[in-house]
Structures are given as C-alpha cells and as structure tokens.
Amino acid sequence: MAYYNEMHDAGGSVRPHYRRYAEWLETTSPERIARKRAEADLAFRRVGITFAVYGEEAGKERLIPFDIIPRIIPAAEWSDMAAGLRQRVKALNCFLHDIYHDQEILKAGHVPAEQVLNNGQYRPEMQGVDVPGQIYAHIAGVDVVRAGAGEFYVLEDNLRVPSGVSYMIEDRKMMMRLFPELFARHKVAPVQHYPDLLLDNLRAVAPVGVSDPTCVVLTPGAYNSAYFEHTFLAQQMGVELVEGRDLFVKDDTVWMRTTQGPKRVDVIYRRVDDDFLDPEAFRADSMLGVPGLLRAYKAGRVTLANAIGTGVADDKSIYPYVPEMIRFYLGEEPILNNVPTYMCRKPEDLKYVLAHLPELVVKEVHGAGGYGMLVGPAATRDEIEHFRQLLLAKPEGYIAQPTLALSNCPTFVESGVAPRHLDLRPFVLSGKGIHMVPGGLTRVALREGSLVVNSSQGGGTKDTWVLED
Numbered sequence: 001m002a003y004y005n006e007m008h009d010a011g012g013s014v015r016p017h018y019r020r021y022a023e024w025l026e027t028t029s030p031e032r033i034a035r036k037r038a039e040a041d042l043a044f045r046r047v048g049i050t051f052a053v054y055g056e057e058a059g060k061e062r063l064i065p066f067d068i069i070p071r072i073i074p075a076a077e078w079s080d081m082a083a084g085l086r087q088r089v090k091a092l093n094c095f096l097h098d099i100y101h102d103q104e105i106l107k108a109g110h111v112p113a114e115q116v117l118n119n120g121q122y123r124p125e126m127q128g129v130d131v132p133g134q135i136y137a138h139i140a141g142v143d144v145v146r147a148g149a150g151e152f153y154v155l156e157d158n159l160r161v162p163s164g165v166s167y168m169i170e171d172r173k174m175m176m177r178l179f180p181e182l183f184a185r186h187k188v189a190p191v192q193h194y195p196d197l198l199l200d201n202l203r204a205v206a207p208v209g210v211s212d213p214t215c216v217v218l219t220p221g222a223y224n225s226a227y228f229e230h231t232f233l234a235q236q237m238g239v240e241l242v243e244g245r246d247l248f249v250k251d252d253t254v255w256m257r258t259t260q261g262p263k264r265v266d267v268i269y270r271r272v273d274d275d276f277l278d279p280e281a282f283r284a285d286s287m288l289g290v291p292g293l294l295r296a297y298k299a300g301r302v303t304l305a306n307a308i309g310t311g312v313a314d315d316k317s318i319y320p321y322v323p324e325m326i327r328f329y330l331g332e333e334p335i336l337n338n339v340p341t342y343m344c345r346k347p348e349d350l351k352y353v354l355a356h357l358p359e360l361v362v363k364e365v366h367g368a369g370g371y372g373m374l375v376g377p378a379a380t381r382d383e384i385e386h387f388r389q390l391l392l393a394k395p396e397g398y399i400a401q402p403t404l405a406l407s408n409c410p411t412f413v414e415s416g417v418a419p420r421h422l423d424l425r426p427f428v429l430s431g432k433g434i435h436m437v438p439g440g441l442t443r444v445a446l447r448e449g450s451l452v453v454n455s456s457q458g459g460g461t462k463d464t465w466v467l468e469d
Contacts, residue, residue, distance in 0.1 A: 121311030249292030
C-alpha cells in the first residue's frame, strides 16, 4: 500500500514547506538530538504529563512519548481544513438543537429516527431545553486523517469530553524551549493562547443576564486518565478546578463551597460524562456529580460545556449522516469528506463486511480510545473469527470502514528515523463565533505498521506547525 509522506514527495524530494526544517536536521549532530530528546523526557516527567494506559503491567501511568520532528502544515492547506471544520461543527450544533427540539431532520427522513431516539447517548431529559446560543458542543475535537494521494478525511467527531489539548500546548512549549533557533527560521502560528480563547468562549455562553460569569472546570478527580489536562486548563484559565463534592444546588442555582462562603457558579466546563453528572437524574450511584445539576441547567441558571446529550452526535452510528446534516442545515456541500462507512445494521452492508473482514476496520459504535475495534489487515485469524461472531450477534453495534492508507511522517524511534502513521485532532471552540488555534494535536502510531494512534494504545505526539508564510 502506498502512503502519503508528509515530509517527502513520491520521488523522495523534501516538500517545500519542510525544506528549512530538513536543512536544519541534516546539519544538527545526532548527539545533540539525543541530548535534547532526553531533556524533553525529563522535563515532561517533572511536569507530570502522564497518561493512564490500561492493561499494561509496567505501571498504571507512563509518559506520552513526544517526538521532536514536527508535523508541518502549509498555510493554504490549513485554511481549507479550518473552513471544513467550522462548517462541520456548525452543522453538528444545528443537529443537536434540532433533535432536542423540532426534529426536522428526522421528519424529513435524512437521519433514521430510531438511530437517534434509541441511541444510548440520546438524553430525553434534554428535549425542549433551550441552551445559550443554541450551542451544545462548545469544545469539539475532530479527528482528521490524510490518506490516498493526500486528501483529508474526518475520521470521527469528539463532542463529549474531547481531551488532548494540553499536550498540544506542552509540545509547543517544549519545542520552543529545546530548539529556539527553529522558530527563528519558521513563521509558526501560535497555539499558546488556546486557554484564553477557551475562557472567552465559556464566558460568552453564560446564562442570560450574567455579565461577569464565574467559570469552573469540573473533574472526576485525580484518578482520571486526563487529570493532568483538567488541572492544566483550570490553572491556565485562572479558574477553580472543582470536583462534584465542591458544588451544591440550592434554589435551582449552582454554588461552590469556598472559604469565604458559597459562591455562585455560572459556567461549568465539565470533564465528567453525562451518566455521572447528576445522581438525581442519571446514575444514582455516582459520587462524581452534583445532585440537582440538571434542574439548575433546565432552569437556565447554569451553562454546561459541553451540553448534556451531545454524545449522540459523535456516536459512530450517526457519523455517516454528518455530510447530510451539512446539506440539510447549511445548504452547502461538505468541504471535508467522511471516510466511506458500512453500517452493519443494514443487511447488505453486513453481508459485504463479513465477506471482507481481513481488509476492513471494524469499530464499536460506542467505542473510544482505540478499544473495541478490529484492524483487519493486522488481525490474526482468531481475532477475525471473534469479530465475525460479534457482528452476527449484534450487527447494529458496529460500523466498518476501508483500511485507510494513513499518511506518515519521519519519526524518531529506537532504530533511528523511520516513517510512522499519524492523525490530527484540531480543537474547535463554539461561542459567539467558531474559533480554533492553528493546528491541533498530532498523534503518531509508534509501533511499526500500526494505524492506531491513541495514547491509550501506545501512541505518541508531535508538535503541529501551521506556517504563516
């Protein structure tokens, strides 16, 4: 299979936007590179940038490997991608407002009603609830891949509690600290202002009548795999990091316990899943949420970012309909394409998938983090047969896609510099407008031949440079 290389063209020549970096790399001694890589590891360990990797015997926490060869994107390419991301997130917010109100897209038959209304992520409690600015997904992490001859495709939309933005910011800080001369050579668009953008965004969606909102970050606690990010963002925005026990609801208003007495909370950037947010409304056994939070939310006394019930729009069974949403709500053709997708609940799609399992990627519709999936070309005969039985038993629980020839980029690995597959997660903020910092988090599959870039599956990260010239 031929792969698009981000740095070199098919003839092996360095692409124009990588030339200055390639010249620097060629003239930099391997000893200096090795020294700087060790320095980066030590600094990340000191800061505590770790990630929980489940199922590993070596320890619960480990560093997310950081690669010092950046992923570089030319300005024009980013401009096109950003336009496609804005369009997509706008349509997804329209869809979420619609399904919790008039359900026009369901009535028109463009999305099957049962796919939405019977979806585990659909929250009937949100039906008819008006949210500020009709925005449900205030923070979206959209996974974009490059495949084939270099076209971009959206692999999935993450609208519940998308993570990874702290690694984007820390990767940039690390590159600027290790290699300041590179930033003198290149006009790289900044990303460090993301926390300011995020805070402006959260303040812009405060409840009606609140002019100076109090914002907080709600975390499940120190044992969550993304806890570093929760503390990082709260600190960078200058807002309180709270757990459920720090908040209470009185008179349909959310209050925070402080040493000076209760303080009203207007906007909650929550990193807690729907099920655990309010033990009165959802899981009664949740120790992470705030009793009565849904009541305060429905009364319009607090804004939640992201809104309750956004998960239905990033479910893999809804993903195939996003291009149709763009046409229906915006009257436009999608700028960014979806990956062709087989919906295994459809008999003809299931028949095709069962006949071509060794060639396809099969995913659970509610799966995340690279778990619950089959990568056909890399799977054993037993794994393929196991998935065949899963598909026959519950076809509606799965989708399948062609195995994409994900682009690759030179990466430092144990054997030296070698190509490794990658994706990109830009973070799209919706408030008074739709904003994003240029680039995003580039995740790289460090295992040779692997197409799974998730940190939970042993992936690493790279700094992402969008050039301004």
